[in-house]
Amino acid sequence: MGRSPCCDKEGLKKGPWTPEEDQKLLAYVQEHGHGSWRALPPKAGLQRCGKSCRLRWTNYLRPDIKRGKFSLQEEQTIIQLHALLGNRWSAIASHLPKRTDNEIKNYWNTHLKKRLVKMGLDPATHKPKNHALGCSQPKQIANLSHMAQWESARLEAEARIVRESKQLASSSLASQLMNAASASALLSSRPPCLDILKVWQGTWMRSSRKDAAASLFAAANGNLESPTSILNFSDNMVAGLINDSAGYRGPCTAEKANGGYQEEQNKGMMGNSMELHDHITDPNCSTIYTAADSLRFPSFMDGFGDLHGSGQDDNAVFDDNKGNYWSSILSVVNSPMGSPVF
DNA sequence: AACCGTTCCAACCGCTTCGTC
DNA sequence: CGACGAAGCGGTTGGAACGGT
Numbered sequence: 001m002g003r004s005p006c007c008d009k010e011g012l013k014k015g016p017w018t019p020e021e022d023q024k025l026l027a028y029v030q031e032h033g034h035g036s037w038r039a040l041p042p043k044a045g046l047q048r049c050g051k052s053c054r055l056r057w058t059n060y061l062r063p064d065i066k067r068g069k070f071s072l073q074e075e076q077t078i079i080q081l082h083a084l085l086g087n088r089w090s091a092i093a094s095h096l097p098k099r100t101d102n103e104i105k106n107y108w109n110t111h112l113k114k115r116l117v118k119m120g121l122d123p124a125t126h127k128p129k130n131h132a133l134g135c136s137q138p139k140q141i142a143n144l145s146h147m148a149q150w151e152s153a154r155l156e157a158e159a160r161i162v163r164e165s166k167q168l169a170s171s172s173l174a175s176q177l178m179n180a181a182s183a184s185a186l187l188s189s190r191p192p193c194l195d196i197l198k199v200w201q202g203t204w205m206r207s208s209r210k211d212a213a214a215s216l217f218a219a220a221n222g223n224l225e226s227p228t229s230i231l232n233f234s235d236n237m238v239a240g241l242i243n244d245s246a247g248y249r250g251p252c253t254a255e256k257a258n259g260g261y262q263e264e265q266n267k268g269m270m271g272n273s274m275e276l277h278d279h280i281t282d283p284n285c286s287t288i289y290t291a292a293d294s295l296r297f298p299s300f301m302d303g304f305g306d307l308h309g310s311g312q313d314d315n316a317v318f319d320d321n322k323g324n325y326w327s328s329i330l331s332v333v334n335s336p337m338g339s340p341v342f
Numbered sequence: 343a344a345c346c347g348t349t350c351c352a353a354c355c356g357c358t359t360c361g362t363c
Numbered sequence: 364c365g366a367c368g369a370a371g372c373g374g375t376t377g378g379a380a381c382g383g384t
Binding site for chain 1: 349350352353
Binding site: 015016036102105 | 369371372374377378379
């Protein structure tokens, strides 16, 4: 596939935009919409490539952009989402609707990353640096990674569900198979945050329950590979999560998890999965956090906020009983607008 | 005032993904 | 199904602004 020529074309201007150029682009887009970016510059009277116009519009001229200093809440949202999603700036930006991915990326690189480093945290993993080496609190770290892995897989699955629902909507087969009510539910009233259990449900319709569970976790482990993946799911980890979420105590074994499934099977097809979902993703539901004491994490955001004021004791970052880091992350992801900021 | 190092961010580059034919 | 163009995305860079000496 040949690379499309962009700004290497003779006569096209590069570099900073002038107010006149901004005005031309703004006026054109407001009147006609951007349409094809490649075709826009000559129509708008600009000596720029389409790509440059698109960037200027999306990063600067768009009317719904909030500019200026990031609030503490925005900072927290970015950090929490970065812990989950890694450097997926557009995904992070989607939870901060008035900020652009470029702005968030810049802010991360110039401010937040440095602060995490100052606090002794690895900005890539959000773990304390000595912990990242695996020399202490391995159980907490494993569980942290475990939760990140799970949530990351969930977000990936949501994206896939959206894609699939769009494909379904465009196929005539879909209209034959789905009755009006379910189609409407799927296409028009999708909640702001779908969940991985819907993937599970979809898979369940096509195969046996056991296979569905296996494929779900296979997806979490491999097929839905996450850029933030730190640890792989092992059977025991999966079973442990299920055990915890279902309120079980004792050793985590795959057999026990299976038992949980079978008990719940009597409650209905998706009874267990929905419960599992609720336990994992509902920030107001404390079950998973109280059931799994080892999943209690301090809110290093508390310490982070202190950075705006007096000095910060690095050790305070991982002090106990300051809240629940992952609970706050999940609340970011699950809140109606995707973020409590807005 | 001049110089130098650092910070910040708009813009660019090039790879990836998506949609169309 | 593969080729192709368009758009999306994340990493990187250039240079203006700023602060310290």
